Amino acid sequence: MKIFADSASDLPKSFFEQNGVGLFPLRVHIGEQEFQDILTIDSKKVYEEIRNGQHPKTSQASPEDMLAAFEQLAQQGETGLYIAFSSELSGTHNTAVMVAEQVREEHPELQLTIIDTKCASLGYGLIVEEAVDMLHAGKSAQEIEEHTRFMAAHMEHLFTVEDLDYLARGGRVSRASAFVGGLLNIKPLLHVEDGKLIPLEKLRGRKKVMKRMLDVMAERGEKLDEQRIAISHGDDEAVALEMKQAIEERFNPKTVEVHLIGSVIAAHTGPGTLAVFFLNKAL
DSSP states (O other), rough: OOEEGGGGGGHHHHHHHHHTOEEEEEEEETTTEEEBBTTTTOOOOOHHHHHHTTOOOOEEOHHHHHHHHHHHHHHHHEEEEEEEHHHHHHHHHHHHHHHHHHHHHOOOEEEEEEEOOOOOOOHHHHHHHHHHHHHHHHOHHHHHHHHHHHHHEEEEEEESOOHHHHHTTTTSSOHHHHHHHHHTEEEEEEEEEEEEEEEEEEEEEEHHHHHHHHHHHHHSSSGGGGSSEEEESSSEEEEEEEHHHHHHHHHHHSSEEEEEOOOOOOOOHHHOEEEEEEEEOOO
16 A cells, blocks of 8 residues: 655655655746755755745646656555645645545556545644554555544644744735734634634734643643644744643653654744644544
């Protein structure tokens, strides 16, 4: 079985290389230049450009890359599973579905399942990691697909941003809200609902929003001590490690992994973002 994922999973390049996971990089545009997320640009560069006054834009993964990968899958007679970034945040999933149908016109035997996770960043990345672990453990394609769908349906995303202006540029909050938030040191707490970014609460100051994130974890999470939890951050590792320590002290999870937010997500959320991912239903 061949597993595919895209760069919005915010997993490092080494993960794809070491586990043989097919990578579909989304694209980042800075000025007149186009980059492939993970392959030809990393988020450190994106944050540097943002701090220098640039406004990076992003676009979906290449249909040509998908076509080549899916044709090869069909020719080799292998079963494939593409675990995809939320269709509410990118056209990548829908493009993959169209490309797969195109390939099936010549290769009706193509065995490929495409799952719209409705997830992003490490919420999506955790699902990919779990699928790879199951593959290495010898689980069947059906077991992996069913478990992937379960995790996607129950993955919680809690996150806050340092500067509301980045979300305002992407239409996630109004510019008026962003302006008032900046004046009052208001930090939004957001989550993902059916693949979309939804404001949950507004709190004053980073400390209060971090404490509230822990409280919401306690309210929504189930058997957190048995879970693999993930934290992603917008080039602020110190805050991410502070959150990791707080999570470990309060919930004692199996593991807590911390990664830098990838280039595509970084372009829309900006520096200082902090996100936590966990399941709301026990496995």
